[in-house]
Amino acid sequence: MNPATLIPAADTLTAPWGWFQSLLLLTFPLHLLAMNALLGTVLTALAAHLLPGAPYRRLSHELAKALPFLVAFTVNLGVAPLLFLNVLYGHLFYTSTILMGLFWLAVIPLVIIAYYLLYLYDFKFRQLGNGALCILLLVLAILVTVGFIFSNNMTMMIAPAGWGRWFATPGGTLLNLSDPTLLPRYLHMMIGALAVGGLWAALYASIALKDDPETATAGVRLGMGIFSWLSLLELVEGGWFLATLPPEVQRLFMGGNATATALFVAGLLLALATLVAGFRQRVGLAAGLTVMLLYVMAFMRDTVRTGSLAPYFSLDKVPVTTQWSPLVLFLVTLGLGLAVIAWMLVKVAHCPKEVRE
Amino acid sequence: MNYPVWFVPTLGGGLLIALVAIVHVFVSHFAVGGGLYLVLTERKALREENRALMAFVRTHTRFFMLLTMVFGGLTGVAIWFVISLINPAATSLLIHTFVFGWATEWVFFLVEIVALFVYFYTFGRMDDRTHQVIGWIYFGAAWISLFLITGIIDFMLTPGQWISNHDFWSGFFNPTFWPSVFFRSFLSFMLAGCYGFLTATFLAEETLRQRMIRYSGIWALASLLLSLPAGWWYLATLPTPAARLVHGASPTIARASTVGAFSLALLAGLLITLILLRPQARTRVLMVMVMIAAMGYLGAFEWTREAARRPFVINGVMYSNGLLASEAPRIDQDGFLKNARWVQNREVTDANRLEAGRELFLHQCFACHTIGGFNNDIIARTRNMSFNALRNYLATIHGKRYFMPPFVGTDAELQALAAYIAGGLNHKPLIEAKGAGGDQGKELFNDNCTACHGLDQIKPDLKGWPRAKIRAALDKLSALNPDMPDYTGTAADKDAIADYLAQQTGGAP
Ligand code: HEM
Numbered sequence: 001m002n003p004a005t006l007i008p009a010a011d012t013l014t015a016p017w018g019w020f021q022s023l024l025l026l027t028f029p030l031h032l033l034a035m036n037a038l039l040g041t042v043l044t045a046l047a048a049h050l051l052p053g054a055p056y057r058r059l060s061h062e063l064a065k066a067l068p069f070l071v072a073f074t075v076n077l078g079v080a081p082l083l084f085l086n087v088l089y090g091h092l093f094y095t096s097t098i099l100m101g102l103f104w105l106a107v108i109p110l111v112i113i114a115y116y117l118l119y120l121y122d123f124k125f126r127q128l129g130n131g132a133l134c135i136l137l138l139v140l141a142i143l144v145t146v147g148f149i150f151s152n153n154m155t156m157m158i159a160p161a162g163w164g165r166w167f168a169t170p171g172g173t174l175l176n177l178s179d180p181t182l183l184p185r186y187l188h189m190m191i192g193a194l195a196v197g198g199l200w201a202a203l204y205a206s207i208a209l210k211d212d213p214e215t216a217t218a219g220v221r222l223g224m225g226i227f228s229w230l231s232l233l234e235l236v237e238g239g240w241f242l243a244t245l246p247p248e249v250q251r252l253f254m255g256g257n258a259t260a261t262a263l264f265v266a267g268l269l270l271a272l273a274t275l276v277a278g279f280r281q282r283v284g285l286a287a288g289l290t291v292m293l294l295y296v297m298a299f300m301r302d303t304v305r306t307g308s309l310a311p312y313f314s315l316d317k318v319p320v321t322t323q324w325s326p327l328v329l330f331l332v333t334l335g336l337g338l339a340v341i342a343w344m345l346v347k348v349a350h351c352p353k354e355v356r357e
Numbered sequence: 358m359n360y361p362v363w364f365v366p367t368l369g370g371g372l373l374i375a376l377v378a379i380v381h382v383f384v385s386h387f388a389v390g391g392g393l394y395l396v397l398t399e400r401k402a403l404r405e406e407n408r409a410l411m412a413f414v415r416t417h418t419r420f421f422m423l424l425t426m427v428f429g430g431l432t433g434v435a436i437w438f439v440i441s442l443i444n445p446a447a448t449s450l451l452i453h454t455f456v457f458g459w460a461t462e463w464v465f466f467l468v469e470i471v472a473l474f475v476y477f478y479t480f481g482r483m484d485d486r487t488h489q490v491i492g493w494i495y496f497g498a499a500w501i502s503l504f505l506i507t508g509i510i511d512f513m514l515t516p517g518q519w520i521s522n523h524d525f526w527s528g529f530f531n532p533t534f535w536p537s538v539f540f541r542s543f544l545s546f547m548l549a550g551c552y553g554f555l556t557a558t559f560l561a562e563e564t565l566r567q568r569m570i571r572y573s574g575i576w577a578l579a580s581l582l583l584s585l586p587a588g589w590w591y592l593a594t595l596p597t598p599a600a601r602l603v604h605g606a607s608p609t610i611a612r613a614s615t616v617g618a619f620s621l622a623l624l625a626g627l628l629i630t631l632i633l634l635r636p637q638a639r640t641r642v643l644m645v646m647v648m649i650a651a652m653g654y655l656g657a658f659e660w661t662r663e664a665a666r667r668p669f670v671i672n673g674v675m676y677s678n679g680l681l682a683s684e685a686p687r688i689d690q691d692g693f694l695k696n697a698r699w700v701q702n703r704e705v706t707d708a709n710r711l712e713a714g715r716e717l718f719l720h721q722c723f724a725c726h727t728i729g730g731f732n733n734d735i736i737a738r739t740r741n742m743s744f745n746a747l748r749n750y751l752a753t754i755h756g757k758r759y760f761m762p763p764f765v766g767t768d769a770e771l772q773a774l775a776a777y778i779a780g781g782l783n784h785k786p787l788i789e790a791k792g793a794g795g796d797q798g799k800e801l802f803n804d805n806c807t808a809c810h811g812l813d814q815i816k817p818d819l820k821g822w823p824r825a826k827i828r829a830a831l832d833k834l835s836a837l838n839p840d841m842p843d844y845t846g847t848a849a850d851k852d853a854i855a856d857y858l859a860q861q862t863g864g865a866p
Contacts, residue, residue: 345471348478
């Protein structure tokens with residue numbers, strides 16, 4: 001069966017696709033940042049539990065307080081790219097979602113469970129003792145599973161060649177396991193997440209915990225250690241990922257397409273610079289470079305998507321009927337919303353630490 | 358037909374959507390009304406300089422945060438996950454039409470999260486005025502979320518002018534938008550009162566507990582009373598076919614509406630009794646019953662709204678099974694299987710008839726019917742129907758039962774679907790010819806009447822009717838029951854049915 005015949009028709013866009021593409025690429029790295037911070041903080045807290053000494057005890061307690069926030073923002077910042085992904089690639093994405101429906105639905109209860117476990121960890125930290133370790137392990141296992149489900153969907157939606165399997169297995173139990181890019185891509189996401197998360201934990205420790213220098217130092221040392229060593233591993237892993245990509249897509253990064261190649265070179269240089277900053281324990285510098293790197297990686301990831309879909313689909317071909325006023329509404333609201341958020345954060349920053357009588 | 362179908366024979370997608378939606382609706386409305394409840398109660402505590410009350414607000418905020426932020430937020434994402442799995446075509450249409458409405462809603466979602474975190478974690482640290490402002494920001498953002506989502510949800514029920522002009526604002530400010538906004542707002546305040554009830558029962562100090570229970574009760578009762586006219590307004594603005602459905606033409610809706618009205622009455626009764634008449638009856642069990650009643654009220658409303666647009670997901674535009682109404686005439690000509698993407702049999706032949714029928718069922722009927730499942734099982738629904746009865750039924754399925762879409766496709770495809778249901782699922786013989794003399798009345802009855810009721814069901818009604826009366830009734834069945842269409846057979850066919858019925862019910866010849 002020719003997989004092209006299975007691809008649903010794309011619906012009409014209400015603004016030129018460049019808008020959606022930009023919004024997707026602007027918001028997705030934010031989701032990644034939050035998700036990375038979440039995974040890495042869980043890992044760092046876990047490591048802090050295993051290390052001896054009071055500063056590490058306090059560190060894990062302090063990290064515990066940040067975890068529920070991180071879940072909330074991972075989810076919220078996932079909603080925006082999900083929306084724009086739906087608009088641009090909905091017809092492909094829904095199809096692969098249906099093929100793996102059962103697993104896809106599992107994301108929701110899994111995240112709810114992880115969320116409540118993290119609140120438990122935060123609110124009941126003192127009573128938990130060694131139970132805390134089990135909770136963290138469980139949460140880490142859940143999050144890593146959710147990530148795997150996401151990687152499956154993201155790779156399956158750009159690989160229509162395997163969709164014909166639905167006819168034999170329509171129950172929503174298909175995964176994309178035979179795709180050679182799945183495993184390296186998933187590991188790339190996970191190793192990267194844990195690394196960036198370690199960096200985040202170091203940053204958090206150096207800023208939020210500076211009143212308690214011992215704990216802050218412990219946090220920075222541990223977080224940066226996790227960050228640097230995992231980033232080194234990530235560099236090697238990235239090579240493997242690149243090698244498994246379809247040859248046409250690989251070629252894009254090797255001179256076949258100017259933008260893709262420039263992204264690739266920039267990514268490589270940034271990665272090396274980040275490594276140096278990491279091993280030198282330069283927290284602020286490493287963080288700045290990493291945010292840039294994350295954006296570059298997200299753009300490269302999008303190139304992989306466009307490249308893999310090239311035989312089947314191109315955004316240029318989707319019909320467009322523009323109506324500007326809703327877009328304006330959104331942009332204005334976004335501006336106002338961010339201003340209100342900034343105002344609230346300023347108020348929090350000026351808030352006394354102690355509860356008044 | 359554009360998309361594959363998530364096919365677990367005994368599990369219907371509709372039920373899954375309903376379950377997730379009801380849970381989410383219950384929590385998300387609370388997230389809105391609860392915001393108002395929190396700031397106003399905080400203000401009360403500030404005015405009275407009542408520390409115990411302030412501590413109550415704080416505990417309630419924590420419960421509120423744990424419930425709405427985690428469960429509310431994620432079940433909202435869950436609805437999205439589920440509808441794109443069950444109704445991908447409709448979800449795509451909605452998302453494409455309202456993408457910036459949704460994006461705007463996301464901004465408010467973000468503001469809500471930040472505001473709630475700040476509100477909870479700065480209790481007692483931030484100065485009172487600013488803390489109150491943060492509370493109001495939370496409530497404002499939450500209510501605007503409700504406002505925005507209402508536009509998109511009610512678009513599905515009454516797309517209004519959008520159908521002709523495809524304009525964002527026409528779709529958003531659709532005919533049922535305003536009544537729905539009012540109704541949902543009052544319901545959200547009512548829920549806030551109900552939850553307040555529940556947390557108040559955990560207060561240790563007796564007088565404060567009594568006061569807060571009374572306070573929450575008055576909240577709930579006042580909002581409930583206000584929601585009644587709004588609900589009535591909402592029903593009054595429903596388009597005619599939908600209104601007919603709500604008023605009883607579809608059995609499921611009729612049932613849901615009764616449950617809704619019933620729990621509404623129960624809830625009001627309980628609240629009034631609780632607060633005004635018998636103050637000593639304020640036990641937690643009663644509070645839980647109040648919650649269940651409130652859930653029934655809201656649940657029935659949502660269920661009714663979901664069902665009232667049947668057979669459409671987007672009223673007048675797209676049927677529940679993802680087919681565009683505007684495409685139906687063309688597909689009737691060309692054939693469904695030829696136009697569909699996710700099918701293997703492109704043409705019906707003698708050899709593949711059952712398989713092709715199965716694919717037709719999957720893409721046209723499975724949206725609402727399970728195979729052997731608990732929800733609207735097609736096997737049970739067609740047990741009485743012969744192959745011929747099904748063929749007749751399918752030809753006018755939408756005419757007979759408005760809440761089902763028409764069968765879309767060629768005659769050969771219709772036969773294949775009938776064959777699959779009668780032969781493949783019910784293991785009945787697929788005989789097309791009319792039987793020999795004596796059986797003719799029975800066969801005509803089976804073919805034309807059993808879609809809605811078997812012989813056993815109407816036997817008691819016909820008890821003692823002479824044949825002549827039965828024969829006369831057959832000329833005007835709609836007079837017997839307005840839900841029954843007139844029978845269009847020949848006089849000879851009617852004679853045969855009358856003979857058969859008279860013989861079966863022991864009526865005089
Ligand atoms: C909290 C647990 C979550 C984890 C661990 C997680 C992890 C991930 C990972 C690893 C990817 C990349 C997959 C790949 O490209 O191979 C991803 C992508 C994505 N996630 Fe999440 N995610 C989580 C929750 C969510 C939620 C709740 C949403 C939606 C509301 C969401 C929306 C998205 C979207 C839209 C993308 C893809 C964007 C694109 O392809 O451009 N995520 N996520």
